[in-house]
Amino acid sequence: MKKKNKESQSLYQIKVTLVGSKPPIWRRLIVNDNIRLDQLHSILQVAMGWFNCHLHQYRVGSSYIGIPDQDNDIDVTDERKVYLQDIVSNVKDNFVYEYDFGDGWEHKIVLEKILPLDSSKSPVVIKGNNACPPEDCGGIWGYSDFLAAIQDPKHADHEEMLEWVGGEYDPDAFDMNLINKKLNELKF
Structure with a gap:
């Protein structure tokens, strides 16, 4: 340097x-x-x-x-x-x-x-x-899983992830x- x-x-x-x-x-x-x-x-x-x-x-x-x-x-x-x-x-x-x-x-x-x-x-x-991805969502791979969960109301983790992020998240x-x-x- x-x-x-x-x-x-x-x-x-x-x-x-x-x-x-x-x-x-x-x-x-x-x-x-x-x-x-x-x-x-x-x-x-x-x-x-x-x-x-x-x-x-x-x-x-x-x-x-x-x-x-x-x-x-x-x-x-x-x-x-x-x-x-x-x-x-x-x-x-x-x-x-x-x-x-x-x-x-x-x-x-x-x-x-x-x-x-x-x-x-x-x-x-x-x-x-x-x-920006939410803090502590697990890096780029965790973020991908997080998005899949919040965007699919039938996903097993949908409600839990929405609650975790504060109710809504717009990527x-x-x-x-x-x-x-x-x-x-x-x-x-």
């Missing part, structure tokens, strides 16, 4: 895609190039719809970036000391954001565009598709305005 000037020089347009989701669950965001990865974690939680209930880390090539844990056998770089511009600087550069090691949610993050720094609000979601839902309102409330 190369270290760059920590002053924001540009805006990055990134695409975040939940690996294995069909139809794809994704968000396109504009963020400053100089955000720390702990800040990016907060942005991703809001943009995707997660609730920050689980551990996370980034994989950049064979390197791990996250919250160091002395009990962990893996060498982890402290995310509070790494900036987005340290790990991606060219269009098509990408890395992985892992959330909830039990469910194993992997998000591929691709740098799509480098934009000039202007007065635009950052971070902001400019496009996206589909709802097609994506409210960009609500996400941006919540992103605007983040304080760094």
